[in-house]
Amino acid sequence: xxxxxxxxxxxxTGSDILRKKWPGPTRKFAALPPLPAVKTHRRSxxxxxxxxxxxxxxxxxxxxxxxxxxxxxxxxxACKAYEADRSEPIEANxxxxxxxxxxxxxxxxxxxxxxxxxxxxxxxxxxxAFPCPWLTSTLSLATGSLMMLISWATRIxxxxxxxxxxxxTLFPVxxxxxxxxxxxxxxxxxxxxxxxxxxxxxxxxxSVLVSRFLLGETFPVPVYLSLIPIIGGCxxxxxxxxxxxxxxxMGAMISNLAFVFRNIFSKKGMKGKAVSGMNYYACxxxxxxxxxxxxxxxxxxxxxxxxxxxxxxxxxxxxFIWWVAAQSVFYHLYNQVSYMSLDQISPLTFSIGNTMKRIxxxxxxxxxxxxxxxxxxxxxxxxxxxxxxLYSQAKQ
Numbered sequence: 001x002x003x004x005x006x007x008x009x010x011x012x013t014g015s016d017i018l019r020k021k022w023p024g025p026t027r028k029f030a031a032l033p034p035l036p037a038v039k040t041h042r043r044s045x046x047x048x049x050x051x052x053x054x055x056x057x058x059x060x061x062x063x064x065x066x067x068x069x070x071x072x073x074x075x076x077x078a079c080k081a082y083e084a085d086r087s088e089p090i091e092a093n094x095x096x097x098x099x100x101x102x103x104x105x106x107x108x109x110x111x112x113x114x115x116x117x118x119x120x121x122x123x124x125x126x127x128x129a130f131p132c133p134w135l136t137s138t139l140s141l142a143t144g145s146l147m148m149l150i151s152w153a154t155r156i157x158x159x160x161x162x163x164x165x166x167x168x169t170l171f172p173v174x175x176x177x178x179x180x181x182x183x184x185x186x187x188x189x190x191x192x193x194x195x196x197x198x199x200x201x202x203x204x205x206x207s208v209l210v211s212r213f214l215l216g217e218t219f220p221v222p223v224y225l226s227l228i229p230i231i232g233g234c235x236x237x238x239x240x241x242x243x244x245x246x247x248x249x250m251g252a253m254i255s256n257l258a259f260v261f262r263n264i265f266s267k268k269g270m271k272g273k274a275v276s277g278m279n280y281y282a283c284x285x286x287x288x289x290x291x292x293x294x295x296x297x298x299x300x301x302x303x304x305x306x307x308x309x310x311x312x313x314x315x316x317x318x319x320f321i322w323w324v325a326a327q328s329v330f331y332h333l334y335n336q337v338s339y340m341s342l343d344q345i346s347p348l349t350f351s352i353g354n355t356m357k358r359i360x361x362x363x364x365x366x367x368x369x370x371x372x373x374x375x376x377x378x379x380x381x382x383x384x385x386x387x388x389x390l391y392s393q394a395k396q
Contacts, residue, residue, distance in 0.1 A: 160282075
């Protein structure tokens, strides 16, 4: 039985305890280990009792005088105590095990890759039937924003605490994110998914070049050397692409450049902001949506959307609506998981995971859409992805 007695807060000095003579006989306990010498201070210590302590268990207390081994003497008295308003004793080793961390990272990666593959498949299906990449990009951001607003309203997720300064620093990040998102969608509407992701694997080269010539940052020699297979592999894959399209190629290149600036603005503007990865991406989606809507209306417009939607539904049937909903939901989910995983793992692990994600998307899209690939084209893709992996290693 655990008992506790609530007492008012009192102050007891160590000198009072020494001078106090307790009435009645004292009970002697045998086999108590000597207390280690403690260096005392000149001022007497003060003990303040604000909360009662509950003793949950005492092991080996009051043993008789008998011969004890060294192991028994070491663990002679084991006492566990906790404050009365806590539900369980305080454990010394409360850190998660290494195995649980690896399992958690594995779950993050598997979820991230699976959601990204599903998004790319449905996104390409929508764009094949409904060639309006600006509206498709808008629907992706709108769906994610609506999902997060509902989550905050129903208390499924805790709403972030933001101020005007937060949104000011987020604005350039949102501009770059909007450009990168639309450019990638335009690219996938013109070329195969695999080709878009092969070109997007060259993003590290843009990151190094922009940081070097615009920001004046320098990198170790291995980082510059890793750019050779990245640039060479992307160039080889582009030259040997059977369905090459300049708009699709330029869209992927612009997306690379925009996402590099997004990362730079994010690092500079979001320092010291206590917003979780999930809520940070939600705010980014909402601001990007507000930026994108007027441009989407100006470039494509409601008339083009209505004609394209009617044609897609007549050709594909009601399942086209499911494709649009799926690509919008999975776009938000895979980005949200990637931001959440970045909160839990190191940048090196995240870079490796991003490289492996490209491989999974390229391979799955080639299989599902039966994209014709020449051996030289596959070699270029492999070289570019290998260079991206070497970059992630050298960057650290």
